[in-house]
Amino acid sequence: MADLTNTQKKEWARTLYLRENLTQQEIADRVGVSRVTVSNWCRGGKWEEQKVGLTLTRREQVQSLYRQVAEVNNAIQLKPEGQRYPDAKQADTIVKLTSAIRNMEQEVGIADRIAVLTDVIEWMRPSDLDKAKELTSLFDAYIKDKL
Incomplete structure (x- = not known):
């Protein structure tokens, strides 16, 4: 799997921010950047406003x-x-x-893939937390590969 460019990391972080209920630190850990970087991207890209406006599936x-x-x-x-x-x-x-x-x-975009994979993780979490964590790592690698 190739290393992601900064632009790809930023887009991945944005998608995680908009689609999942994660903290900036959790996003930073998954994407491989600092929390400060995610915070700067969030403010600069007005992600919070986008999240509020993202109401239609x-x-x-x-x-x-x-x-x-x-x-x-x-x-x-x-x-x-x-x-x-x-x-x-x-x-x-x-x-x-x-x-x-x-x-x-x-069209099945990266956001749709993330939404489906997130649903699978949420479904798995109550019955097998360890498996959900394992799937999260696998799904993150899959998304990273698709970017």
Whole structure:
């Protein structure tokens, strides 16, 4: 496994900060930097504000996009018979929304991987703490390899 660049470490730390309920020290230990570095990255990148704004899951975002497509289609259906086709603006909106839906449904980013692996660790922790710790180390190595 190759050593991570500072940029990769920063992105990994940011993802951990946004997705997991870890202290800055825990993040620093997992990423391999000092707590002060994580603190500086956090302040400089306004991670706290991002964390507050990170309320929608990918699934909720896709559902919202589908609702928006339905709204455009409903507006088209309300037009008089013979004119029930999208105008240029509506057609452009439909193309953009369907493209966004396709991208979100197909793309599995590093944040999604971390979310799934975190769920596995949280599931394992109550029944076998040692195994959860072992998985955490393995999953950290996996994520580091994917960065």
